[in-house]
Amino acid sequence: MTIDPYNAFLHLAAQPGTGGPVVGVKDVIDVAGMPTTAASRILDRLPEQDADCVGKLRAAGATIAGKLNTHEFAFGALTNSPHFGPALNPWSTAHSCGGSSGGSGAAVAAGLVDVALGTDTAGSIRIPSAFCGVTGIRPSAGLVSTAGVFPTAPTLDTVGPLARSAAECRQILETLAGRSLDPPARDLRIGVVTSLFEGADPGVAAACEAALRDLPGRLEPVTIPLHEEIGTITQLIMLPEATAVHLPWLRTRLADYGADVRARLLAGLFLPQTAHATGLRARGWVRDQYERALGGYDVLVAPAMPITAPRLDAVPPDYRLLVMPYNSPAALLGLPVVVAPSGFVDGLPVGLALTGRRGEDGVPLALAQALQERTDWHLRSPVDSGPANRLYTRPQQLRSEGEVNH
């Protein structure tokens, strides 16, 4: 048996150590002495320094187990790099683990690590958390340093943890943020985003509706203003930023990108020069409307994704369009979102998204913790993830540094 049957890792540490929580790191985040490839054929650097987030966890006693698979350059939601192969969903290896932090979701679900660091620009922590049945948080914009992280779209990028439980995510996020994220001492007013329940597959919606009964607080139906426009506005910001990051390589190494990432980076090239500025102004317009309509709510709840993980060989042709309404609002407005496991449909996990106000990351975390005190979805595991299957107890099976799992 291979130690990583899910192709979750791109690179394993030679000696992951035996102390502290075992952490896997998405391969767009620098770890000193380990290559950063972003699951691409283009990026291949050997950083001498840890990214800020890795350094903080290491200083707190964490053990870094290795680098985790990602959608190429974290610019997609499937983690199916043509160069390194797809990360597989531990609940069913025929199914996607989502992305772009798919290796992070798979590694936590399979119990290969205690915690994984991921990045989320427009859903990349939330989607794999939902598809892999783990807990993850996209933090408020700016809460966690992105220094040492290869950018996707710099003004939208965030770094956050995926773990088994909200309590673990809180602990890691407090370490990353350098401050406590105290839970609120008030009754929560919770908005239920009805359109996102109505847009989800019936089984997914039913699982999430059942989870609502375990949330402490006052629940009220709400509507997100300008919801249809938010996806486009997010693209107007994200695409030009991503294309600007990659422009030198688009000129010299275009053929070395996978087809889907190449097409999206080219799309950014074809937007008018005013698009990004329009997107930034439109974000202010959305923020104003959102605050007026929803500023009185502590948390908004909705299915994290409208579907369960698709089969790798049958990804819906409109997958990207399916993803956007569920993930773009928080991406655009820099809001914190916790995804908590909330059931299964046909053996595949379903996640509930709990979106807080910007800067109040402790609120959705506390609500997710309350949910997890009343349910056990987050404790379900697709494999025997006991000590015998842990990376750090089986160092003889690790690949040495420098080896890459193709």
Add this chain to the structure above:
Amino acid sequence: MSESSAIERLREAAAEQGVSPTNEDLEATVDFVARILPALEEIERRLPPETPA
């Protein structure tokens, strides 16, 4: 506009920025561009002019 002329316009726009996509690359992009440009125009039309970034 026909798809072939749209692709030629994209090829010219790419060339102006020093990028040389293949026909296949442009065919993979043209539909997305055809969707997002009208959406951008609609947002520009509705966006209150006094809105700051």
